[in-house]
Structure formats: structure tokens, C-alpha cells
Amino acid sequence: QVQLQESGPGLVKPSQTLSLTCAVSGGSISRGIYYWSWIRQPAGKGLEWIGHIYTSGSTNYNPSLKSRVTISMDTSQNQFSLNLYSVTAADTAIYYCARVPGEFSGTDPWGQGTLVTVSS
Amino acid sequence: DIQMTQSPSSLSASVGDRVTITCRASQSINNYLNWYQQKPGKAPKLLIYAAFFLHTGVPSSFSGSGSGTDFTLTISSLQPEDFATYYCQQSYTTPHTFGQGTKVEIK
Numbered sequence: 449q450v451q452l453q454e455s456g457p458g459l460v461k462p463s464q465t466l467s468l469t470c471a472v473s474g475g476s477i478s479r480g481i482y483y484w485s486w487i488r489q490p491a492g493k494g495l496e497w498i499g500h501i502y503t504s505g506s507t508n509y510n511p512s513l514k515s516r517v518t519i520s521m522d523t524s525q526n527q528f529s530l531n532l533y534s535v536t537a538a539d540t541a542i543y544y545c546a547r548v549p550g551e552f553s554g555t556d557p558w559g560q561g562t563l564v565t566v567s568s
Numbered sequence: 569d570i571q572m573t574q575s576p577s578s579l580s581a582s583v584g585d586r587v588t589i590t591c592r593a594s595q596s597i598n599n600y601l602n603w604y605q606q607k608p609g610k611a612p613k614l615l616i617y618a619a620f621f622l623h624t625g626v627p628s629s630f631s632g633s634g635s636g637t638d639f640t641l642t643i644s645s646l647q648p649e650d651f652a653t654y655y656c657q658q659s660y661t662t663p664h665t666f667g668q669g670t671k672v673e674i675k
Contacts, residue, residue, distance in 0.1 A: 485664075495604075495612065495655055495666040510663040511569070544611055551659050554602035554617035561611050 450475040452545050452559035460539075460566050466532040470545030470559060471525075478503060478523040483548040485555060486519060486530045488541040496541075500548065501528055535566045570594050570658050574667035580675040587643040589670045591656035596636045600660035603632055603641045606669075607652045615654075616641065646672070 456468035485500040499509035571594040599619040604612035616632035
């Protein structure tokens with residue numbers, strides 16, 4: 449059973465880079481046909497799709513964040529990462545990593561989520 | 569981007585009630601529509617994918633229907649554990665946008 453776990457700093461200063469890692473257990477991120485995704489949720493608000501990286505390494509990003517975001521994967525560590533540059537208070541949210549088996553599948557499983565606060 | 573609009577934004581219902589939540593896409597998404605349940609402090613859980621396929625382990629009291637631009641999530645008999653917020657999401661094209669959510673509260 450595949451499980452995902454986010455990790456990274458809980459506090460980031462404005463204008464700096466938010467960096468999170470998602471460790472995957474119970475399956476290899478380099479095998480199969482999967483999209484490895486990042487989704488965020490500001491407190492008390494809805495879900496925002498950030499982007500994903502395909503098993504092959506190709507990426508897709510939300511145009512609203514495209515100029516500031518990079519998703520990468522480390523197959524040797526079986527993990528994938530999110531970098532969000534030049535953050536502001538508006539980037540404060542719970543960040544989730546998740547797996548998508550394909551466009552015709554839903555997102556499952558999800559990590560438990562990690563709260564990142566942008567503040568000086 | 570494809571906009572996803574859910575209605576209602578919230579509803580109050582009693583245990584045993586039949587509940588229907590609607591999701592409308594700003595353009596056709598065929599059947600690329602997923603439904604999630606989220607409880608406070610928890611990650612969303614997949615309920616239904618591709619408009620009407622029940623995810624593994626999800627009670628049969630949940631069902632999905634629709635195609636094109638209009639979709640529905642139905643809970644046939646609301647149980648205490650079903651009080652939560654529900655989101656639709658399109659996976660037809662990136663960005664994979666979500667609806668704003670529907671909060672189901674106890675009447």
C-alpha cells in the first residue's frame with residue numbers, strides 16, 4: 449500500500465523559497481503510470497492544484513504559479529519535491545502531496561499534509 | 569482554466585436524509601470528474617472518480633452521475649460519519665481545478 453509523507457520547514461520568510469519533500473513508501477515513483485502531485489489549501493479555504501510530475505519526469509504547473517514553482521523527483525530516494533520561489537503571505541497553506549494514477553482516475557492516496565506559514 | 573462551481577456551498581441535513589450536491593464545469597470535461605470528502609484536520613479522501621466509479625472501500629450509499637458539464641454526488645442515506653466538506657475536481661485538463669466545496673452540516 450503506497451503511503452506519502454510531506455516534510456519541510458513550517459515557517460518561511462517572505463521573498464524566500466518554500467521547499468517541501470514528499471517521501472513515498474510502498475511503491476516506486478519511477479515505475480508505473482502515475483502523476484505525483486502537489487495541492488495546497490489555505491486555512492478555511494478550498495483546494496488549489498499546484499502541479500504534478502509524471503513518472504517520466506515531465507511536469508505540468510498551474511499557470512497561476514508557473515513562474516514560481518518547480519516540481520522534481522529523486523528516484524534514488526523515492527521522493528519528489530516542491531520548490532515555490534519568492535513566497536508571500538498568500539502562500540501560507542497546508543501543502544499536500546498525492547498520487548494520481550492517470551487523468552481518468554482520482555487523486556489517491558494523499559499525504560497527511562504539512563502547514564507552511566510565510567511570515568517574517 | 570476550467571472553472572468548477574458547486575452548489576450549494578453548504579447544507580444542513582439529518583441522519584437518514586438523501587443529499588445531493590451539484591458540480592458544474594465551465595466547459596465540457598467528458599467524464600473526467602472526481603469527488604472527495606474532507607473532514608476537519610484531515611486530507612481529502614477520494615470517493616468517486618470518472619464521474620460515477622466508486623473508489624475502493626467507499627460505501628455504496630455514495631453515488632455519482634453526470635457527463636459533459638453537469639455532475640451530481642448523491643448520498644442516499646446520510647450517516648453521522650458523512651458530515652464533512654465535499655469537493656469536485658476535473659482531471660480533463662491541467663490545471664486540475666476543484667470546486668469551492670460543499671459543507672454538509674447536522675440539522
